[in-house]
Amino acid sequence: MDRLINNSSDSQDATERVAADPSKQIAQLQRELEISRAQFRAIINKTVDGVILLSPEGVIRFVNPAAEELLGRSLDGLKGEVFGVPAVPGETIEIEILRPDGPPRIAEMRIVETEWHGEPAHLAALRDITEHKRNEEEAQEAVRRRDRFLAMLSHELRNPLAAVVSAAHLIRRCPNDRELLDQANEVIERQCAQMARLLDDLLEVSRMLKGKIDLRRECLNLVNVVEEAVAAMIPLVEQHQHRLTKDVSRVPILLEADPARLHQILVNLLTNAIKYSPRGSDLHVSLSRDGDHSAVIRVRDSGVGVAAESLESIFEPFVQLDHTLARSDVGLGIGLTLVKQLVELHQGEVTAYSDGPNQGSEFVVRLPIEDEAPDEALPTERELDKSALRIAVVEDNSDSSSMLRSLLELDGHTVLLAEDGQAGYELIELQRPDVALIDVGLPKLDGYEVARQLRASRANDGVYLVALTGYGQPQDRRQALHAGFDAHLVKPISINLLYRLLTERHASQPDDESVPAEDEA
């Protein structure tokens, strides 16, 4: 504060000017003092650290706005309260602030000795480190969880390894016992498969946690995915002597999704249900449509259940249910993490329900589905025979375009090829095909630009433009539609979905007056 007064640059000149008149001199000094006070107040009021001035007995004399905020009380309410004599000056210590409303805050407190109105005082500077501490605790918890996981991993890998080593010994000692050799072989195969599964899970989770999983979406029938997953689990169900019942929709439920990932979701949930239920339990799987926009898969077991406080955390990596029941074949505690991540990648959600330990549990997966319920399943290739079309394929990858061409020609369509954007534009402009499948990443002129230029002329209105992209995000679809495409397919394209688009296109054409009639095949 002294420095503020002495350093005032105008102070010297002003003092000389008013030196002759003592009253002016006093007024000048008062003005300077006022300025200096205002500066001091501004510094104290604007500093982000809380500042508390305490009497030698620990009684609060002053707090700045940051300290008012931290303590959750106003200066008026705090003045005269006993905060306490702070710890040894110079030390930085942590204290927890008790606020009248809301949770406590953690602060770092530093003390310096000072004066206040001529009396000795303690100045306590408080820095809010609540957020920092929370992050630190979360990081520590993550490390603890990872340590537990590593311990679990080595245990889980050691078990199958021990069996493999025993089998190897057997083979060496009884090289002529056919029956024993077969048995040892089976053990090795089974245990290696188990290890491979553990390692796959592990790699998968690490990719997932780094956000490195891409979905290969295609239009599929969820009913088939569920039926296939259930069928794949039958041997494990039988091994545990469970009774598995299912109630799966008879009407196809269509959605754009990655079939391998959906399979993984179901297999993980079913595996959990099987493993965490005592031998001979009842398991139930159901799939139904819920309104126009979502499908619901339920996997219910009558097993170990989940305590209420764990219902949310079981989806976190490396958290495991109590697995005393199935000690011989527990996983790594990452199955449900995978499920959650995969469901969320499909814009869905998964929830766990349980009435408590040993009350069984139910996992409910809700997935968004295509808006309209189609009356029938996807058209087969045969149904399209009578609707042969002229189709342009604009694609710079010659393997992709020749495969696509062969498939389309097999169904009687006429295919025209172009390998870059400029050639594609000219081809379409000249030939006016019924459909043009255009890769968006093309040399010379990208696919979006091809669509824009084609759409600039009404003469091309009759050409059904389909964008082929490597990305399935909503914004990619929007970008394609915005450029003038009629539809958007993610590569590798599903031939079924393409046929569905073509069928829809074919069905809609007679009503569409803008389509030039001579182009109809």
Place this chain on the structure above:
Amino acid sequence: MPTFEFLLFVSAKNAADQRVVEGLTSFCERHLEGQYKLTVVDVQRERGEADRHRVLATPTLIKRHPLPEQRLVGGVWEPQQLLSSLGLATESGSAPPAQSRERPTSPGLRPQAPERRE
């Protein structure tokens, strides 16, 4: 009634506060053996008690008796600081046996373990 009566407000989930409880207990055992009563209050469980004593932060130590009441805040209490706060420090700075200055009010007084209100 013990000569010294302390209330120690801590947040039990905080490991540093646990050390404060241990440190203070051993200090009392060493310097005030048989003459003190230490009550530990976990503010997580007994917030009302903290409000009643107008405690603003933890850890806070209140010396209720002998008067005047004194309050220390923040955990780093050096034995020397505690002794001087309690009016027990000698010129040389060494900690004398508590009995040299403060005699138990009751001759039959026995050492007391800290009472925990948790």
